[in-house]
Amino acid sequence: xxxxxxxxxxxxxxxxxxxxxxxxxxxxxxxxxxxxxxxxxxxxxxxxxxxxxxxxxxxxxxxxxxxxxxxxxxxxxxxxxxxxxxxxxxxxxxxxxxxxxxxxxxxxxxxxxxxxxxxxxxxxxxxxxxxxxxxxxxxxxxxxxxxxxxxxxxxxxxxxxxxxxxxxxxxxxxxxxxxxxxxxxxxxxxxxxxxxxxxxxxxxxxxxxxxxxxxxxxxxxxxxxxxxxxxxxxxxxxxxxxxxxxxxxxxxxxxxxxxxxxxxxxxxxxxxxxxxxxxxxxxxxxxxxxxxxxxxxxxxxxxxxxxxxxxxxxxxxxxxxxxxxxxxxxxxxxxxxxxxxxxxxxxxxxxxx
Numbered sequence: 459x460x461x462x463x464x465x466x467x468x469x470x471x472x473x474x475x476x477x478x479x480x481x482x483x484x485x486x487x488x489x490x491x492x493x494x495x496x497x498x499x500x501x502x503x504x505x506x507x508x509x510x511x512x513x514x515x516x517x518x519x520x521x522x523x524x525x526x527x528x529x530x531x532x533x534x535x536x537x538x539x540x541x542x543x544x545x546x547x548x549x550x551x552x553x554x555x556x557x558x559x560x561x562x563x564x565x566x567x568x569x570x571x572x573x574x575x576x577x578x579x580x581x582x583x584x585x586x587x588x589x590x591x592x593x594x595x596x597x598x599x600x601x602x603x604x605x606x607x608x609x610x611x612x613x614x615x616x617x618x619x620x621x622x623x624x625x626x627x628x629x630x631x632x633x634x635x636x637x638x639x640x641x642x643x644x645x646x647x648x649x650x651x652x653x654x655x656x657x658x659x660x661x662x663x664x665x666x667x668x669x670x671x672x673x674x675x676x677x678x679x680x681x682x683x684x685x686x687x688x689x690x691x692x693x694x695x696x697x698x699x700x701x702x703x704x705x706x707x708x709x710x711x712x713x714x715x716x717x718x719x720x721x722x723x724x725x726x727x728x729x730x731x732x733x734x735x736x737x738x739x740x741x742x743x744x745x746x747x748x749x750x751x752x753x754x755x756x757x758x759x760x761x762x763x764x765x766x767x768x769x770x771x772x773x774x775x776x777x778x779x780x781x782x783x784x785x786x787x788x789x790x791x792x793x794x795x796x797x798x799x800x801x802x803x804x805x806x807x808x809x810x811x
Contacts, residue, residue: 484710485519485520486548487521488521488522488523489520489521489522489523489548489549490522490523490525490530490547490548490549491505491508491509491522491523491524491525491547491548491549491550491551492525492528492530492531492538492541492542492547492549492550492551492552493505493524493525493526493527493528493550493551493552494527494528494538494552494553494556495526495527495676496526496527497524497526498679499675499676499679500608500675500730500733500734501551501606501608501675501699501730501734502524502526503730503733504551504606504699504726504727504729504730504733505524505526505551505726505730506524507725507726507729507730508522508551508701508722508723508726508727509521509522509523509524511721511722511725511726512718512719512722514722515718515719515721515722516715516718516719519715520715520718520719522548522549524551530547538550538552538556538557539552539556539557539559539560539561539595539598539600540560542599542600542702542703542704543560543598543599543600543704543705544599544704545704545706545707547704548703548704548707549701549702549703549704550600550700550701550702551606551699551701552699552700552701552702553608553697553698553699554567554697554698554699554700555568555634555636555639555697557595557700558636558638559636560598561591561594561595561598562796562797562798563590563591563594563797563798563801564591565636565638565793565796565797566582566587566591566797566801566802566805567695567696567697567698568636568638568639568642568695569638569695569789569790569793569794569797570642570694570695570782570783570786570789571692571693571694571695571779571782571783571786572695572805573695573696573805573809574610574693574694574696574779575693576735576738576739578809579607579696579698581808581809581811582805582808582809583605583698585804585807585808585811586804586807586808587801587804587805587808588605590800590801590804591801595700595702596705599704599705599706600702600703600704600705601702601703601704601705601708601709602700602701602702603700603701603702603703603719603720603723603724604700604701604720604723604724604726604727605698605699605700605727605731606698606699606700606701606726606727606730606731607696607697607698607699607727607730607731607734607735608673608675608676608697608698608699608734609673609674609675609676609696609697609734609735609738610673610674610691610693610694610695610696610697611671611672611673611693611694611695611696611697612671612672612673612674612677612689612690612691612692612693612694613631613669613670613671613689613690613692613694614669614670614671614672614677614682614685614686614688614689614690614769615629615631615668615669615670615686615687615688616662616665616668616669616685616686616687616688617629617668617669617688618688619688619690619770619772620688620690620692620772621690621772621774621778622778622781622782623646623647623781623782623785624647626643626646626647626648627647627648628647628648628649629647629648629649629668629669630648630649630651630666630667630668630669631643631648631649631650631651631667631668631669631670631671632650632651632652632653632658632661632667632669632670632671633650633651633652633670633671634652634671635652638789638793639671640652641789641792642694642695642786642789645785645786645788645789646782646785646786651667653667655680658670659680659685662685662686663685669686670682670686671694673697673734674734674738674760675733675734677689677760677764678757678760678763678764681767682764682769683764683767683768683769686769687768687769687770688769688770688772689764689769689770689771689772690772690774691761691771691772691773691774692774692779692782694782699727699730701723701726701727703719728746728750729747729750729751729753731743732744732746732747732751733747733755736755736758736760737755737757737758737759737760737761737762738760738761744758
């Protein structure tokens with residue numbers, strides 16, 4: 459009898475061992491994550507937090523390695539969505555700008571002076587607009603998990619305090635290579651130039667490029683005050699991020715892993731959004747960081763920081779914003795049919811709520 463029990467125990471041990479081995483084999487040793495920026499930016503900090511949370515909440519079964527600075531893409535940032543959808547890259551913590559060539563609906567966020575408050579942005583992401591955009595992403599091969607944020611893009615330059623469209627005339631401005639960005643600046647009379655950041659810095663120093671546009675979370679770390687005197691906080695468009703996974707691989711995960719990853723994405727993006735908004739929405743995001751994450755900002759007020767470095771920071775009045783909206787109507791006429799009239803109407807309705 460004792461021998462029989464021993465045989466059974468050995469057999470059970472073998473079965474459990476095989477089961478555990480098969481289960482472990484179902485997961486990759488490393489899941490590669492595309493991140494456009496470096497680890498020192500708020501976006502990069504949020505991406506690392508997501509990876510850390512996933513490892514913690516899956517008890518080490520899912521290990522995500524962030525590849526910062528788009529090193530997986532070798533400079534071809536606009537290929538990120540396709541590479542995730544095809545399973546070449548596992549997951550991305552990525553800007554909607556980079557996926558906009560494939561997910562044309564993402565261009566809704568780049569309509570100039572359309573979504574110009576955090577409140578409006580939250581309404582879109584949490585409303586019918588956000589649902590429709592996530593559905594479009596899923597249809598094309600990626601599973602969106604949560605909205606992150608790079609922030610509203612602001613203008614800095616070395617020539618003039620911009621308050622009206624006429625101030626833009628002739629300004630040579632480094633912009634993102636997305637067509638809607640280039641067309642918007644041309645419509646305003648500026649000379650948009652697409653170049654990588656290293657070349658842009660050299661051009662700023664040499665005086666061959668006058669300005670650039672980026673969110674505050676980029677302006678502070680890159681020390682934009684070293685190159686530019688004037689900052690215009692005009693919220694001309696917003697740069698949301700999305701955490702998304704390749705759909706095929708996502709569907710192969712067991713439910714508990716999916717739940718752990720999704721929860722991690724939601725927590726990490728709440729943290730990352732608060733980093734981007736800190737000091738720009740009163741005390742709301744600063745309070746979230748302190749009370750929920752025990753985190754205090756090194757630069758709690760980015761506007762005061764830029765001013766302390768000698769920059770002249772301007773905020774547009776409602777009348778000034780209206781003038782810029784009028785000056786960019788042609789962008790709406792061209793891009794709404796591409797983005798989809800139905801999605802545009804959803805966005806208008808969401809913002810009215």
